[in-house]
Amino acid sequence: MNCHLLKLDACTIRFGGLTAVSNLDFQIKANELVGLIGPNGAGKTTVFNLITGVYQPTEGRIEFDGHSISRLEPYQITSHGIARTFQNIRLFPSLSVFDNVRVAFHLHLLSGVSHAWWRGKAFAQEEKEVSDQVMELLRIFQLENHRDLFAKNLPYGDQRRLEIVRALATRPRMLLLDEPAAGMNATEKLQLMNLIQFVKDKFQISVLLVEHDMQVVMGICQRIAVLDYGIKIAEGSPDQIRSDPKVIEAYLGE
C-alpha cells in the first residue's frame, strides 16, 4: 500500500538529554483530515516543526510523496507542497491583505528580478494572472472587501482565515494547522470547523490539525493520533480515541 502522502518513519529528536519525540511512526494519506493531540509538552509542536523543517530529526526519516524531506530548509519543504499556519498568527502585518496572499504566489512565478525591471508583455500578463487568482481566493473566503487593509488591522477571526488563504496560495497538497482554534469562542470554533472541512473538500488536500480543543478535533478529524511524553500512545477514529483507557488516563481524564 503506497498511498501515503506523508510518512514519518521512526523519527526521534533529542535536545541535549531530552528526547522530545521518540521513535514516531505516523502517516497521512492524500485527502485525509488527521488530528494530533496530547497534553502540554507532549511534543505536538515539535512534530509540527519536524515536518515543516524548522527542526531536523536526530534519527529516522520523513518522506513526502516519495521524496525525503528530512534535511530540507523550510522554504524547500513548502515548495514540495506542504503549507502551514502558525499557533500565534504570523501574517505580514504591514502588507495589505491582498499582498499577503500575493507574496505566497511567489513559488509559481516565472518572472524574477530581470522581468520586474524590463516589464515586458509576459511580466504584465503574469502579474494580471496572479492578481486575478488572489482576488478569486479572497472571494472564496469572503475577504475581498478587505483587500486593501493592512493585515494587522483585520479582526482576529479574519486574520486566522487570511493565514489559511495565504497558505493555500502556495498550492499545497497538505495543509498543517497549528492550534487554529486557540483564543476562539464557541461560534468562531464552529465556523472554523466548517472552514477546515470546506478547505479540504474544495482544494482536495490533506490536513493535519494540531489542536487542544476536543470539540474541534473530535468533530472533524477522520483519524486522531495521541502523543504523550513524545511517544504515540494511541491512534484511531475519534470514537476509538474517546474510549481508549490510555488516552483517558493521560489526557482526557475520567
Next chain:
Amino acid sequence: MQHRPKTFLIGALACALGTSFLAPYLNPYYLDVILTVGINIVLAVSLNLVNGYTGQFSLGHAGFMAIGAYASAAFTLFAAPAIFPNANGWVTQAVFFLALLLGGGIAAAAGIVVGAPSLRLKGDYLAIVTLGFGEIIRVLLRNVDSLGGALGLNGIPFYTNLFWVAVWAILTIYVVLALVHSTFGRGFLAVRDDEVAAEAMGINTTRYKIIAFVVSAFFAGIAGGLYGHLKSSIDPKGFDFMRSIEIVVMVILGGMANTRGVILAAILLTLLPEVLRPVAEYRMVIYSLLLIILMLTRPQGLFSFRSNRPSVRTP
C-alpha cells in the same frame, strides 16, 4: 510610476538630458550642491532597499561607496589613458560610463562576498558586521600605497556632470521601485515583516537578502564613482563610519521603505548644512539638534503620511 514604469523612465531620462543643458548657466557652487544632492539620492534610495524594504540594518554603505570610488577613479586615472590615448568629447563620456559600471560592478561583487556569510545574522549583529566591513575597506585603502594610501587619489578628471547624476539618480529610483512593486518584489517586504512566515511561504530569505544587498551595493559603487569624479580627489577618510551614518539617517528620516520620503530627506539633509553655513561653528550643532527634534516629533519618518486605515469590523 507604479502603473507605467517604462513611460516614467523614458520621460525622466528625457528631462535629465534637457536639464543638463542648463548646467553651464548655473553658479558653480549651486551646481556642486545640486550634484551632491543627486549623489546622495542614489546612496539613500539604494540603501533603502536593504534597510527599509528588506529590513536588514546595514551600516556599511560607505564601504561599497569607497570601493566604487576607488575602482572607477583608478580606471580613469591609470587604465583609460593607456587604452584611449588622446580621448576627447564622446570618448571621454564613454570612458566615464565604463568607469562607473566597473566601480558599481566591483562594489556589487563585494556585496556578494560580504552578504553571503553575514546575512545569516539579524538586527544588531548584522549592523555590527556591516560596520566592521566598512571599516576594513577604509583601513585597507589607507594601507595600499598604489592607491595613494592615506593621501588617496588626486587629480581625478572632472567628469561628473548634471546629466550623469540625473541619469543615475533616476535609474536607481526606477530599479528599486520596479523591483518592490512586483509580485516577486513583495518578497522583500515579507522578509522584513516576518522572516519565519516568509520561509513558510516558500521564500528563500537568504536569496532575497543577497539580491537586495547586491543591487544596493552596485548603486553605492556608482555613487562613489560620481563622487570621485566630482571632487577630483578621494581619500579613505571621506568614506568613514560617519558617511554610512549620514546615509542611514536619510533613510530613517525619510521613512523606511518610503522612496519618495527618502528622496526628500536626501535633498533636505544635503541642503541643510549648506544653508547653515553662515552660522559657522554652530553649524553641526544646529544640524544635530534639528535631527534630534525631527526624530522626536516624527519617528515614523518626516515624509511618511500614510496612516493606518481604520479596520472595517465584520458583524
